[in-house]
Amino acid sequence: MKYEPVIGLEIHIELNTKSKMFCSCSAEYFGADPNTHTCPVCLGLPGALPVANKVAIASAQKLGIALHCENLLSSKFDRKNYFYPDLAKGYQISQYQEPFSLKGYIEFDVNGETVKIDVTRAHMEEDTGKLAHAEVENKKVSLIDFNRSGVPLVEIVSEPQIHSSDVAKGYAQKLQQIARYLGISDCDMEKGSMRIEPNVSLRPAGSNDLPQYKVELKNINSFRFVQKAIEYEITRQTEILEKGETPALETRGWDEIKNKTFSQRAKEMAHDYRYFPEPDLPPYLFTKEYVAELKANMPELPDEKRARFIRDYQLSTYDCALLTTDIDLAAFFEDTVKAYPKGEPKRIANWIIGELLRRLNESQTPLSSLNLVPASLAELLLLTDEGKITTASAKEIFEKMITSGKNAQELIKEFGVEAITTDKLEEVVEMVIKQNDKVVAEYKAGKEQVFGYLIGQIQRQTQGKADPKTAADLLVKKIKK
Secondary structure, eight states, X not given: OOEEEEEEEEEEEEOOOSBOSSSSSBSOOTTSXXXXXXXXXXXXXXXXXXXXXXXXXXXXXXHHXXXXXXXXXXXXXXXXXXXXXXOTTSEEEEOSSSOSEEEEEEXXXXXXXXXXXXXXXXXXXXXXXXXXXXXXXXXXXXXXXXXXXTOEEEEEEEOSOBOSHHHHHHHHHHHHHHHHHHTSOOOOTTTTSEEEEEEEEEEETTOOSOOSOOEEEOOBOOHHHHHHHHHHXXXXXXXXXXXXXXXXXXXEEEETTXXXXXXXXXXXXXXXXXXXXXXXXXXXXXOHXXXXXXXXXXXXXXXXXXXXXXXXXXXXXXXXXXXXXXXXXXXXXXXXXXHSTXXXXXXXXXXXXXXXXXXXXXXXXOGGGSOOOHHHHHHHHHHHHTTSSOHHHHHHHHHHHHHHOOOHHHHHHHHTOOOOOHHHHHHHHHHHHHHTHHHHHHXXXXXXXXXXXXXXXXXXXXXXXXXXXHHHHHHHHHXXX
């Protein structure tokens, strides 16, 4: 390869506080009528003064701790000046020189290898409004909704150490997982509460110098689109460099319909924003005791949970990685283990990975949206243990449990899949032996492959309600008599 990609990521995460960053307006704006969650502060009206959200600051600092950052004891907010229709004040309250967190890293696995990417900073800022482009009376117009304006954001900036779209995707997914484990954001990319902005440039393969340009890809809202946008830019910039030209320093958007990037505006440099300390907010001084208390109250993070699952449940690294991908899934697993009298973590893990997780992935549905509780899966496994339902029927019932929210007992009765009793099964086995005496004779003569045919006849007679192992054991026993 003649050129090597040099990629840095700027990721914005909206915090799930009740109120906005600098005012008391509700931050739960998604789905609300336009411009109904606003006040003089978040509309930037003259004379309105900001008051910082203490919970949002603590959430940002917890994220910094989770990213192995240094939490600065002295910090402040700055004004970032630029003019754009969705920025009511003409400036954004952000952080530049003294953010809350500096110099951390994220470790994650990509294609079986552990990758470590350094984090430059994790700083706070307020979100902007949102533009909607429409056509009214045959005229193209842009409409502004300021409900999002002022919602607290954390921006996490990576070092330009990423060299492939796979690693960029893995980094972003790990960051989403950490934020969700902390409980500071749902990071729902469809709602815009997590947005990814890759900075992409190319340098000659083997060079360690940073390129003299970079292209920012703005506000991408899916991991798949991040990969596709980066790959498109690599191809586009390669073609430009091959002509002896240098790609423009610019901000580009991603067109998910045309699967291509498009130019939006020339890229600003830091000095163009004319940063200066926010005059309406005082600097912050934190004590070491305050930071120590934050660290002491941190929840169990993904890597810690995965290590504990491996140690406590004696499961494979692969199983534990899947079970801890999502905090709700991890809790579902542990609660099922507690509710199931036999425990058997491996069996429960197999059901969750093989049945539950597969269906969630197919339907792209979060576990939290299902009306399914761990005790219901534990009950289904217990009914299978007691021989009241076959494993095959249990899988069918489980699918109906997921879609209906009903418990196993209800569904077993509703669909009539309760396993037949041992006495009744014995009668069926004896009948199948009598009706297939020639096949039985072949089996006795050493033709073992016909055994499956006899089992199939038993299942046909019982409409699939016979446990295969019990049926096989009885068949062997009766034939040998």
